[in-house]
Amino acid sequence: MSNLAKFKIDGVECMAEAGKFIVEAARENGIFIPTLCNMPGVKPQGACRVCTVRINGRLMTACTTPIGDGMEIESNKPDLIDIRKSIVELLFVSGNHFCPACEKSGDCELQALGYLYQMMVPRYPYDFPLREVDASSPYIIKDQNRCIMCKRCIKSVKDEEGRSYFAFHNRGDKLEVVLDKVLGESMDKQTAEKAMESCPVGSILVKEKGFAKPIGTRKFDRKPIGSDVKL
Amino acid sequence: MSKPVIATTSLAGCFGCHMSILDIDERILQLFDLVEFNKSPIDDIKKFTKPVDIGIIEGGCCNSENVEVLKDFRKNCKILISLGECAIMGGLPALRNGIPVEECLHEAYIGGPTVQLNTKHILPNDDELPMLLDKVYPCHEIVKIDYYLPGCPPRADLIWDALVALITGDPLKLPYELIKFD
Numbered sequence: 001m002s003n004l005a006k007f008k009i010d011g012v013e014c015m016a017e018a019g020k021f022i023v024e025a026a027r028e029n030g031i032f033i034p035t036l037c038n039m040p041g042v043k044p045q046g047a048c049r050v051c052t053v054r055i056n057g058r059l060m061t062a063c064t065t066p067i068g069d070g071m072e073i074e075s076n077k078p079d080l081i082d083i084r085k086s087i088v089e090l091l092f093v094s095g096n097h098f099c100p101a102c103e104k105s106g107d108c109e110l111q112a113l114g115y116l117y118q119m120m121v122p123r124y125p126y127d128f129p130l131r132e133v134d135a136s137s138p139y140i141i142k143d144q145n146r147c148i149m150c151k152r153c154i155k156s157v158k159d160e161e162g163r164s165y166f167a168f169h170n171r172g173d174k175l176e177v178v179l180d181k182v183l184g185e186s187m188d189k190q191t192a193e194k195a196m197e198s199c200p201v202g203s204i205l206v207k208e209k210g211f212a213k214p215i216g217t218r219k220f221d222r223k224p225i226g227s228d229v230k231l
Numbered sequence: 232m233s234k235p236v237i238a239t240t241s242l243a244g245c246f247g248c249h250m251s252i253l254d255i256d257e258r259i260l261q262l263f264d265l266v267e268f269n270k271s272p273i274d275d276i277k278k279f280t281k282p283v284d285i286g287i288i289e290g291g292c293c294n295s296e297n298v299e300v301l302k303d304f305r306k307n308c309k310i311l312i313s314l315g316e317c318a319i320m321g322g323l324p325a326l327r328n329g330i331p332v333e334e335c336l337h338e339a340y341i342g343g344p345t346v347q348l349n350t351k352h353i354l355p356n357d358d359e360l361p362m363l364l365d366k367v368y369p370c371h372e373i374v375k376i377d378y379y380l381p382g383c384p385p386r387a388d389l390i391w392d393a394l395v396a397l398i399t400g401d402p403l404k405l406p407y408e409l410i411k412f413d
């Protein structure tokens with residue numbers, strides 16, 4: 001077992017296969033590092049930076065940094081928690097997140113991070129951008145108000161030929177993730193369900209499926225995000 | 232020592248947050264032992280009659296009257312609390328943010344599918360009516376707010392725990408289930 005790396009997270013001794021990404025390695029050792037743009041089975045991209053940790057005094061994204069032997073990682077430190085919280089707050093103010101009217105409320109990972117960090121009010125002013133809702137596809141609704149542009153849908157929802165149903169459109173502050181008009185037409189119900197699941201927020205919804213679970217039974221109603229990470 | 236004084240108001244809200252205050256159930260009797268209510272829809276006192284310790288604001292600011300009331304609360308209350316999503320981030324009324332006011336008024340009074348009786352196509356424009364603001368503002372973008380209690384509505388237990396902590400000075404421990412944005 002020569003490729004095992006010993007490392008520490010906040011002083012706790014851990015062990016994992018060398019070269020594994022820190023988020024995964026931490027998870028195997030019962031330690032939760034929050035993520036948003038990351039998803040199992042898809043190459044990590046380090047886009048949202050919610051998984052920021054500190055290694056040798058430098059801030060790194062735990063989803064893209066491989067574990068090395070002897071690494072000392074800081075994760076649950078007050079200043080790092082505040083950095084993560086501020087990213088969550090930025091995502092809230094830069095879109096239109098009306099949680100009380102959102103079909104994904106209770107199952108939303110962005111909201112769950114707001115709960116985890118007890119976000120009572122974002123420290124930044126609300127932008128209230130004007131965004132469109134595209135309901136032209138037969139099975140899904142793409143609500144741009146809630147898109148955090150994490151690319152999870154682009155990377156994971158593809159047809160048999162490997163073409164993505166979703167793609168970036170425009171640039172700069174006009175940038176959005178849209179459903180491909182042609183592919184969207186032929187998207188079946190199963191793929192629509194997969195697309196909704198791939199989205200950490202409520203930007204991709206399966207039509208006629210909102211508010212299916214009663215309050216109290218949704219994913220993050222009673223247990224914080226990351227509660228499943230245990231030894 | 233005299234009891235702490237509380238005032239409450241509903242700006243651009245639906246009164247759901249006030250209903251949630253009433254949702255503390257029989258603890259309301261304890262609350263009346265602990266505090267005295269001043270200006271509030273709960274006792275129907277319309278004007279501040281003395282300095283207030285804790286002002287509770289439901290709803291954001293969608294018109295000039297909301298702004299005036301909010302500023303009056305800031306002037307008369309030592310501590311101001313934004314209660315609920317509308318006060319904190321504009322809430323559902325803020326769905327109109329980003330859409331020009333003229334378009335909103337047109338939809339509501341002239342072009343909307345449910346507009347039938349307004350045959351003369353009149354937009355409300357009386358001096359008695361407060362002016363609509365260009366968008367719905369969270370309270371803390373108008374005056375300084377001291378504390379925030381999220382939720383739509385905020386859970387009754389959250390309101391109770393927060394008020395008791397404020398009144399007694401005891402530290403506030405918030406269980407996970409009490410902080411929700413819906």
Ligand code: SF4
Binds near residue numbers: 098109
């Ligand atoms: S996507 Fe998540 S954070 Fe945004 S409104 Fe819906 S529940 Fe709230």
Ligand code: SF4
Binds near residue numbers: 147148149151198200
């Ligand atoms: S639609 Fe959802 S999954 Fe796709 S980029 Fe936007 S937030 Fe991410």
